[in-house]
Amino acid sequence: MTKQIFKPRGQNTTRAIAANVFSLCFPLFLVDAVRRVHPVALQQFHLLPPDGADLAPGLLEDDPRIVIASAWIDLTDGPVVLHLPHTHGRHFDLTLIDTAGEPFASLGTRTDNDDGVDVAVVGPRWSGEVPHTHLARRAPSDACWAVSRIHAHSPLDRPEAEAVSRNQHVSSLGRRAEHRTDHVTSLEPPAVSSLRQVIELGPAVFFHRLDSVLDRAPIGFERSVRPLIDQFRRDLDGPPPVSSWSPDLAEALELGFADGLAAIRAATAAISESRGIGWHAVAVPQHDESGASLAQAGRAYSSLGAPAREELLTLVCEHDGHGRPLRGDRSSRLRFPPDGLPPVRGFWRLHTRPTASGDKRHGIGDRNDLSPDDDGALSLIIHDLPPAPGDLGNWLSAPHGEMCLIMRLYAPRGEALSGAWRMPPIEIVDLDVDGSRPGGASSESLKPNRRTPS
Incomplete structure (x- = not known):
């Protein structure tokens, strides 16, 4: 059962309840702020800005x-079918997210569903049959958010990937809607970010919208958390209309x-893991029907919409x-030992943040032509x-x-997810002192070329 996050104490009872x-x-x-950006009357995928x-x-x-x-999917009138195209070898993933911000289904290249598939998404209370030609996924809420990602083969391939x-298009179950790609529009981002909108939401607007937001909550939230919210509101006497709030209550x-x-x-x-020395994983929302928690709120705050x-x-x-903080003007080396490359079913890619202005490859990874050391590292x-x-082929422009360095593992294997495999530390290469390179290559080959590249 969900427990209170803050325990009321004396005169701070109202503050703790809030x-x-x-x-x-x-x-x-x-999630409701995300919903508001999508067109109300049209269930369709919309391209997002870069x-x-x-x-x-x-x-x-x-x-x-x-x-x-991105597509906002309303299931109140029955199941909806997402028609997903063949991606022709491009890495693809689709994530379905409930109204509490937690992914409840994902598919794509990892699940061998990148050759064209129809996905029937049904509501939590719907009963019926889905055609055997469709994948079926049940949403925990009567609405959900679909986010798809297609990886172009190269920057030049992006128009084809678009x-x-x-x-990608959407139709009601049993009726394939006429689809025209020229109707697929780009979704304009909000003038004020969704995160900032919620952070700056005052109590008056919050309580005004609360009922409608709760009505869209997933079944699990409705059962385990809604009674607690209702009790909190009773403790606040409603709360009463804003016009009757005392200065003490408002404060x-x-x-x-x-x-x-x-x-x-x-x-x-x-x-997240320790942000000191070494690598830490970026947390993402994860489906959990046990009720709301601070951890879930934290994941939504940092990574709502992530795969x-x-x-x-x-x-x-x-x-x-x-x-020591990483710097691009210090020579660094990331060395994977033999048989210690990132374990993935898809691919991996390393890049810097911010991105170097001269990085035409936008990072490097196992899809590049990398050269191993003499010992196989x-x-x-x-x-x-x-x-x-x-050494240009193994160079990441910083x-x-x-x-900071960002390593992305697409379709990671179990040992990466469990922590049995870990990233090696970043080494600072003192080229003026260190005369050897692990694997037998001279550190002279690692020395930066001070000449301006043509």
Whole structure:
């Protein structure tokens, strides 16, 4: 059973209740802000801009080759079919997210569903039969959010990947709607980010919208959390109409909302591994029917809209093995030992944030022509200047100054998800002192080429 996040104490009872209500309902309001951006009368996929982080924090994207599309799906009138096209060898994933921000289904290349498939999405209370030619997925709520990602083969292939994405469309079960790709529009991001809208939501507007937001909540939330929310509201006497709020009540509610937001932000940091030395995983929402929690609110705050963890594991490193912040103007090396490459069923890619202005490849990974060391290890060079010509293939162009490294594992294997496999530390290569390179290659080959590349 869901427990109160903050325990009321004496005169702080109202403030503590407000913190509980805000924290428990935060994911619902954040997803509702996403819903409001989509056209009300049209269930259809819409292409998102290259960086859709204003729509949802999990849509932050550094790789311009990834084409993201979004659709808000209303299931109140019955099941809906998502018609997904053949991606012609491009990596693809579709994530279905409930109204509490948690993914309840994902499919695509990982599940061998990238050759064209129809997915019937049914509501939590619907009963009936789905054609045997369709995949069936049951949503925990009467509405859901669909996010698809198609990875272009290269930046030059992006227009073709967008054309494939435009072939995604939506229809009611049993009736295939006429589909025209020229009707697939781009979705304009909100003028104020969805996250900021909810953060800045005052108690008056919050309680005004609360009933309609709760009515869209998933079944699990309705059963386990709604009674607690109702009790909190009774403790607040409704709360009464805003016009009758006393200054003390208004102040207590405002302070309670600030407490709730602070707790969510603290949970966001806590659900990641240590941000000190080494790599930490970026947390993503995960389906959990046990009820709302601070951890779920924290995941929504940091990564609503991100692919499910089984589709993408993102690892971040901000410091070298000695705890020093990473810098692009220091020569760094990431060395995978023999038989120690990232375990994936899809592919992996390493890039910097911010991206170097001269990085034409937008990171490097196992789809590039990488050269192993003499002993079978793989050494990647990270610097803001290119190395000697023989090592250019293993060079990741870095920005000048402080940076972080992002490793993405697409369709990661179990050992990556469990933590049995870990990323190696970042080594700082002192080229003026170190005269050898692991694997037998001279560190001279790692020395940055100080000449301006042509």
